Amino acid sequence: MGGWAIAVHGGAGVDPNLPAHRQEEAKKLLTHCLEIGISALRSNLPAIDIVELVVRELETDPLFNSGRGSALTAKGTVEMEASIMDGTKRRCGAVSGVTTVKNPISLARLVMEKSPHSYLAFSGAEEFAREQGVETVENEYFITEENVGMLKLAKEANSILFDYRIPNPIESCSAGAAATDSPLQMNGLPISLYAPETVGCVVVDSEGRCAAATSTGGLVNKMTGRIGDSPIIGAGTYACDLCGVSCTGEGEAIIRGTLAREVAAVMEYKGLNLQQAVDFVIKEKLDQGFAGLIAVSKNGEVTCGFNTNGMFRGCATENGFMDVGIWN
Amino acid sequence: MGWAIALHGGAGDIPRSLPPERRIPREAALRHCLDIGVVALKANKHPLDVVELVVRELENIPNYNAGRGSVLTTAGTVEMEACIMDGKTKKCGAVSGLTTVVNPISLARLVMEKTSHIYLAFDGAEAFAREQGVETVDPSHFITQENIERLNQAKEANRVQIDYTQPIQKEVKAETHIADGDSQIGTVGCVAVDNHGNLATATSTGGLVNKMVGRIGDTPIIGSGTYANRLCAVSATGKGEEIIRGTVARDVAALMEFKGLSLKEAAAYVVEESTPKGNVGLVAVSATGEVTMAFNTTGMFRACATEDGYTEIGIWPSPQT
Numbered sequence: 001m002g003g004w005a006i007a008v009h010g011g012a013g014v015d016p017n018l019p020a021h022r023q024e025e026a027k028k029l030l031t032h033c034l035e036i037g038i039s040a041l042r043s044n045l046p047a048i049d050i051v052e053l054v055v056r057e058l059e060t061d062p063l064f065n066s067g068r069g070s071a072l073t074a075k076g077t078v079e080m081e082a083s084i085m086d087g088t089k090r091r092c093g094a095v096s097g098v099t100t101v102k103n104p105i106s107l108a109r110l111v112m113e114k115s116p117h118s119y120l121a122f123s124g125a126e127e128f129a130r131e132q133g134v135e136t137v138e139n140e141y142f143i144t145e146e147n148v149g150m151l152k153l154a155k156e157a158n159s160i161l162f163d164y165r166i167p168n169p170i171e172s173c174s175a176g177a178a179a180t181d182s183p184l185q186m187n188g189l190p191i192s193l194y195a196p197e198t199v200g201c202v203v204v205d206s207e208g209r210c211a212a213a214t215s216t217g218g219l220v221n222k223m224t225g226r227i228g229d230s231p232i233i234g235a236g237t238y239a240c241d242l243c244g245v246s247c248t249g250e251g252e253a254i255i256r257g258t259l260a261r262e263v264a265a266v267m268e269y270k271g272l273n274l275q276q277a278v279d280f281v282i283k284e285k286l287d288q289g290f291a292g293l294i295a296v297s298k299n300g301e302v303t304c305g306f307n308t309n310g311m312f313r314g315c316a317t318e319n320g321f322m323d324v325g326i327w328n
Numbered sequence: 329m330g331w332a333i334a335l336h337g338g339a340g341d342i343p344r345s346l347p348p349e350r351r352i353p354r355e356a357a358l359r360h361c362l363d364i365g366v367v368a369l370k371a372n373k374h375p376l377d378v379v380e381l382v383v384r385e386l387e388n389i390p391n392y393n394a395g396r397g398s399v400l401t402t403a404g405t406v407e408m409e410a411c412i413m414d415g416k417t418k419k420c421g422a423v424s425g426l427t428t429v430v431n432p433i434s435l436a437r438l439v440m441e442k443t444s445h446i447y448l449a450f451d452g453a454e455a456f457a458r459e460q461g462v463e464t465v466d467p468s469h470f471i472t473q474e475n476i477e478r479l480n481q482a483k484e485a486n487r488v489q490i491d492y493t494q495p496i497q498k499e500v501k502a503e504t505h506i507a508d509g510d511s512q513i514g515t516v517g518c519v520a521v522d523n524h525g526n527l528a529t530a531t532s533t534g535g536l537v538n539k540m541v542g543r544i545g546d547t548p549i550i551g552s553g554t555y556a557n558r559l560c561a562v563s564a565t566g567k568g569e570e571i572i573r574g575t576v577a578r579d580v581a582a583l584m585e586f587k588g589l590s591l592k593e594a595a596a597y598v599v600e601e602s603t604p605k606g607n608v609g610l611v612a613v614s615a616t617g618e619v620t621m622a623f624n625t626t627g628m629f630r631a632c633a634t635e636d637g638y639t640e641i642g643i644w645p646s647p648q649t
Contacts, residue, residue, distance in 0.1 A: 124540055223448065225451055
């Protein structure tokens with residue numbers, strides 16, 4: 001076998017003008033999460049445990065768009081979703097519409113292991129959380145000032161936005177303005193208003209077992225009840241014997257492209273290796289959409305791919321390789 | 329080439345002993361829905377319109393597990409979900425957790441056409457329904473006596489049932505007429521292709537008998553219960569959890585695309601090799617007008633027709649030719 005490998009992400013699509021201190025903050029968090037994962041790998045924890053604990057860390061930290069620090073719905077509330085998949089036997093669990101559960105990814109895991117189902121949502125998910133005794137808090141706990149600011153901007157621009165860490169000057173958000181100073185656009189909007197920060201982790205452990213986990217607050221100003229790609233097995237998250245994949249970016253494009261499953265399918269049915277599969281999928285399966293993903297293979301390979309302007313990510317392998325980055 | 333259409337009313341453990349009074353109305357419904365679909369295709373309606381109108385019809389028929397006649401959650405309520413997808417554009421729409429919307433598939437279509445999202449659920453989906461002015465009714469409209477019986481059976485057996493599961497045999501309990509081998513209802517779906525290679529799929533369901541409140545199955549999951557691209561359109565039925573982990577609908581298309589299998593070969597591979605026996609069925613059409621209906625369960629309520637005159641309506645496996 002090729003040894004263990006791990007990758008984490010904090011979202012694809014980054015404002016090229018992101019201030020240096022914000023870039024440092026992000027890289028620091030990604031490094032910290034990698035280190036937690038690496039330590040767990042060295043303790044021989046199975047891949048499924050590791051993706052969960054790393055994503056928990058990302059949810060707890062308010063920096064990216066998951067758990068605390070999630071983007072706000074049109075009503076100013078937080079609705080979180082997550083999914084997890086264990087490559088061995090392809091067991092999976094997902095949740096949506098979670099409003100009080102401190103760590104949605106752990107609830108997704110409980111759905112996988114303690115319920116007869118694969119996916120629970122809204123009041124049913126919340127009820128299950130109480131039955132399971134997971135840690136719950138008030139919805140306000142998840143709301144940060146930055147995200148309140150983002151929602152305000154989004155409403156002023158009257159558009160659906162991905163999370164964006166740096167509030168933009170008001171003049172760029174004049175209602176109805178589709179034009180932008182920046183030449184870069186995503187989802188039809190100026191990139192300065194667009195920086196999705198779903199989080200995710202993929203791991204292959206020393207036994208060659210793959211797992212994947214993804215968690216998010218979703219789109220800024222989303223309609224209540226909107227579900228994106230993160231809890232959709234085969235879209236935002238997928239793992240099987242061959243690989244583990246977690247995606248981020250335009251949810252609609254990831255769903256239409258069944259992106260995470262696609263990587264595994266071309267490996268399985270076309271015999272591509274991990275890098276070829278990821279390159280193929282990013283190039284051919286996104287149509288007009290923008291997204292990124294991280295992936296590991298059972299052979300200990302790890303890679304990422306994205307057609308966005310940047311993706312917050314980090315990866316490490318057993319032979320000492322480690323890299324944390326934002327740009328191409 | 330030519331048009332083709334296939335529809336299903338669910339796969340599962342449908343016993344051959346199904347009494348005529350249970351079987352005949354369901355067969356008649358399949359025939360009726362097939363006719364509606366064929367008429368629409370002959371009138372050059374776009375497959376997206378065809379699959380929507382066929383599934384609306386199936387939702388309105390209380391014998392099938394969608395819309396009226398949906399199976400009940402553990403709380404005795406109805407939570408419906410549906411999904412629609414257009415092959416050429418891969419535009420799609422899905423809804424879950426509906427309680428008052430008469431035709432979930434039409435709401436799924438509105439999500440696809442009137443929002444920038446793909447998937448709306450529960451309160452948010454219901455609120456959207458009201459904004460759009462779709463027909464809504466009191467939740468009791470969807471609940472049938474048969475389904476109350478099924479829920480009671482399942483609770484007694486203390487399990488969640490794929491709706492075709494045979495009722496649990498109790499030692500000397502005389503089964504009521506309704507309970508006699510009668511869990512035979514299922515998810516509904518329709519796939520269609522026209523003369524121009526336009527493809528579409530639509531699936532709709534009430535889910536599993538005695539499911540947990542908030543449980544989402546495969547139906548609204550693009551790539552699992554529902555999928556269409558330029559090659560084919562697929563609608564699956566059976567045990568949702570297995571269909572999800574098997575990404576069934578996408579896999580049929582992926583096998584065609586990446587391994588060069590034909591529609592029939594791809595569908596057969598998925599139900600015979602990739603998913604556990606007794607759990608999955610599907611209907612599919614290809615851009616070139618082929619149709620297939622495959623299942624690894626005892627039976628699947630199904631019907632199909634092609635432009636060159638082939639028609640099939642069935643429940644159990646057809647005799648091998």
